[in-house]
Structures are given as C-alpha cells and as structure tokens.
Amino acid sequence: MIDVSNTPQGSNHPKRGASARPEITLTEGSKVFTSWMNPPPPVYIQFFFFNVTNPEEFLKGEAKPRLTEMGPYTFRQYRPKHNVTFLDNGTKVSAYTVKSFVFLPEKSVGDPKVDMVTTVNIPAVAVINRLKGVGFWVASGISMYMGSIGTTLFMTHTVEEMLWGFKDPLLTRLKTIRPDTDEYFGLMLNKNGSDDGEFVYHTGQQNYLDFGRIFTWKGEKMLSLWKTNQSNMINGSDGSAFHPFLSKEERLNVFTPDLCRSIHMRFEKEVEVKGIPAYRFTPPRAVLASGKNNPENEGFCLTPKKCLDDGVLDVSVCRKGAPVVVSFPHFHLGAEKYAEAIDGISPVHDRHQTFLDLNPTMGMPVRAMKRAQINIHLERVSGFPLTRNLNGTIFPILFLNESVVIDDASAARIQKLLLIVTLVSHFPLVIMALGVILLLVCIILVIRFYQNKPSAKKDTSYAPVSAKADDQDEKNGTYIGLTPVDKS
Numbered sequence: 001m002i003d004v005s006n007t008p009q010g011s012n013h014p015k016r017g018a019s020a021r022p023e024i025t026l027t028e029g030s031k032v033f034t035s036w037m038n039p040p041p042p043v044y045i046q047f048f049f050f051n052v053t054n055p056e057e058f059l060k061g062e063a064k065p066r067l068t069e070m071g072p073y074t075f076r077q078y079r080p081k082h083n084v085t086f087l088d089n090g091t092k093v094s095a096y097t098v099k100s101f102v103f104l105p106e107k108s109v110g111d112p113k114v115d116m117v118t119t120v121n122i123p124a125v126a127v128i129n130r131l132k133g134v135g136f137w138v139a140s141g142i143s144m145y146m147g148s149i150g151t152t153l154f155m156t157h158t159v160e161e162m163l164w165g166f167k168d169p170l171l172t173r174l175k176t177i178r179p180d181t182d183e184y185f186g187l188m189l190n191k192n193g194s195d196d197g198e199f200v201y202h203t204g205q206q207n208y209l210d211f212g213r214i215f216t217w218k219g220e221k222m223l224s225l226w227k228t229n230q231s232n233m234i235n236g237s238d239g240s241a242f243h244p245f246l247s248k249e250e251r252l253n254v255f256t257p258d259l260c261r262s263i264h265m266r267f268e269k270e271v272e273v274k275g276i277p278a279y280r281f282t283p284p285r286a287v288l289a290s291g292k293n294n295p296e297n298e299g300f301c302l303t304p305k306k307c308l309d310d311g312v313l314d315v316s317v318c319r320k321g322a323p324v325v326v327s328f329p330h331f332h333l334g335a336e337k338y339a340e341a342i343d344g345i346s347p348v349h350d351r352h353q354t355f356l357d358l359n360p361t362m363g364m365p366v367r368a369m370k371r372a373q374i375n376i377h378l379e380r381v382s383g384f385p386l387t388r389n390l391n392g393t394i395f396p397i398l399f400l401n402e403s404v405v406i407d408d409a410s411a412a413r414i415q416k417l418l419l420i421v422t423l424v425s426h427f428p429l430v431i432m433a434l435g436v437i438l439l440l441v442c443i444i445l446v447i448r449f450y451q452n453k454p455s456a457k458k459d460t461s462y463a464p465v466s467a468k469a470d471d472q473d474e475k476n477g478t479y480i481g482l483t484p485v486d487k488s
Helices: 031-037 055-059 122-130 136-148 159-164 169-177 295-300 336-340 408-425 427-452 467-476
Strands: 043-052 067-078 081-087 092-103 116-120 154-158 199-202 214-217 252-256 261-273 276-282 312-314 324-327 355-359 364-378 393-405 459-462 482-485
Touching (some): 154 159, 261 355, 276 364, 364 408
Antiparallel strands (some): 067 092, 252 261, 261 276, 324 364, 364 393
C-alpha cells in the first residue's frame, strides 16, 4: 500500500523512526509487492567476449596480448522470486530469486553455437594456481602430465561452450584423483535456473528507510571472506528496490553476490526516462580503489605484498581458488597500466559505466546498467614452463551488461502516481493559496459594493427665506430655513 499523505516537509526525508513517513512496504497484495515478486520490465544480459589474436606471441613474451571484442550475445533474463515467506510479524520477508536465460538472436551479432573464441584456458590456470608452493619437482611432474594431454594456456571454444559449459580434458583426469572435481567448465555453468541463495529483506513496515534493505544472505548478517569487518558487511539492498524520497547527497549501498561484497553509488546527474524524472547514481572511483588510496578497501587484499592497484578486485577467495579478478569493462575507473598492457582495450565512460536511474520520490529504478568484466590474473609459477614469460597480466575474458528499462505501462502508472504525490504533498500550500485568493475576492467585492451603493446620509446648505417667511418672521420670530442638497 502506498500512502503519500505524510510527505516530509522541510527536508529530503525524516529521521529514522519519525511518524511522518510514507507507507511504502512489501505488503502482500500491493502493487509494490507484485512488481517486487515478478518485475514486469524485461531484463537483458549481453555478453562481450575478448578474442585473442596473438596467443603464441604473448606466451613467448614477444608482444602484448591483442584482443578483439565479440558481441553482444544477448539473453532475456527472467528473475521471479520464489519461496516468499513473511517473518517477524511482517517486518521482514525471505525469498529466492531464480534466474533463467533465453537467447535472443535478433539482439545478437551471431550464433553462439557457431562463433569461436580464443581465450585463456581458465581450468588450466586454476589448477596451476592451486599448485603454488607444492615444490619445483612436483610442479614439474604435473606440468609434464598437462603437456602430455595437450593442455596449453589458451583454448578455443564456441561462445555457447564458454558460457554454459563443456567437458574439459584436464578436469576429467583430475576427477579420477579427486572425485569431487567437476569435469565441466563454463563461465555461466549451472547458472540457468539457479539462484544466489536465500535473502531476507526488511519490508519497510517499521521504517520506510529500510524498505528493501538486506537483513541476511544465506542466513548470515556478514560475510567471512575478507580481512576486516567493514569489508565483510552486507550493506544496502540488492539493487532492485530503494527507499523513497532519495536525496542527491545519499550514499546508496548495494550488495552484489557476483562480487562477494557490497559497493556504494553516488549521485552523478539528473536524467529523465520516459517522462519520469530520475537521479543517476553510479559507483565512484573509490569503490574499486586500492587500499592505499581508499582505506575502506584494505580488507579486500588478502595478500598484502601482492595487492592490486586501482580498479580491480581479486575474488579468487569466492571462486574456488581460481585467479578471477573483476573490474568494470575495459578497466573503466582503473589504473591506466591495466588498459595499457592490452592491445584492444579502451575505456569509454558512457559505454562502460555502471549506473542506476532512480525516481527520487518513489525510490524506484526506472533504468539500470550493471556492467562488469571478468579477468584472469596470469603470473609466473615455479615449475610450470608455460608461465615463464608471464608478468602478472590482468587478462580480460569477457564483460557483461545487465540492463533494464521501465516498460511503458509501468511508466504510465508511475507518472499518474507522481502527479498524485505532487498534489498531495502540496495540498497545504494549495489550500492556503485558495484561502488568500478567496480573501482578496471578498475584499474587492466589499469595496465595489460600498462604492456603488447610494448614500442614505444627505448634506445641507443655507438658503434665504421668502418674503412670506419674513412676514411670518415678524409675527413668530425668526428661524433659519434648511434645504436638503444632494452631494452630486
């Protein structure tokens, strides 16, 4: 239920616990709840692969890697919430967001079943990374075994295989030694029809500022992956809902399971989407800055002597040890050295930034672009000759763009609701203005009434009496005759 009769006055929003607050809550049966359960606007996810055109030259140390961008390969994403349960007298609600994907050939550059891409052999690099420190001779023996089955540091597969999985020969052999090893690899392996775990959200019933804020993820209020409590905090919402009456000065927190951390966003500019005014919030450079440039991020470096520079985040701790590094596309907002180390990388703000366009009154996203790049950290490992010429390159694999724009029907409903909000919030001023107008009209009418009404009071003047009066005067004494004279 949405009640806008208590719009805050004199500030962007009232303090927590204030009685004057709009009742925007996740209440069963309300339009807000229905949209939250199954968002009506279509969500698209585009994949852009980086194809390596000179793998041999790079491995020999003769040239920088040369990449060409392939994409987009576009999928429609469906994300309804399942197993929705209200908790704590309706103040919280738990749910699983199940994601499924359907390929859209009309929005793609080619056929993912046919198009081939050459990129880093991620399973091989993950195995090598796990074997750091096992000793030179053990590593050399494993390296020889990898060579005997044809394993190299680069591989060529179709786009579909790279996304949704293929049977990898090295992982298949490892499975004979470690049965818990998954012999299939894919960047989106097992993601179709999966979820990110149980989220428990605040409904906003107790305080509208908590609307959509995450209470727990997978039963935990904090992560246990990073070095500091600040880094492990689960802050804000999941990006799909925010409290109403946003201000430009706010720091919006968003928890992202893909990054295994929370990030924050700041106001950038005012925009308009389908006639709806919105504030654009975007992650500032500080979000992925190194710990030396942003103390808040010190906890994200688990190996102090190998901390990365600005614009990248090592997430191997939540990727089963694989040396995965995330960044914004083309190392946008990152240290220049990462883009300069690769031919074919050129960050452009408008194409590569992540942003949320939120209507400040409703706190509702009307347009969003979530852009992220997956990279592999390639470095020299003792005992593996394949890595002897590597120098710590952050190697791009692909970047994705997850986008949504409000549909026309929802936009029309919001426009009507915003009109009601505007009228109701200005209702006291309207009443006051009408009162002043009525008072002025009454004064004018009274003035005109008295101007046009004939006066009942007559003025007088003196006049001489007639001869007869004089005669009479002689008889009866004298008197003064009064004759009425009109003012006009």
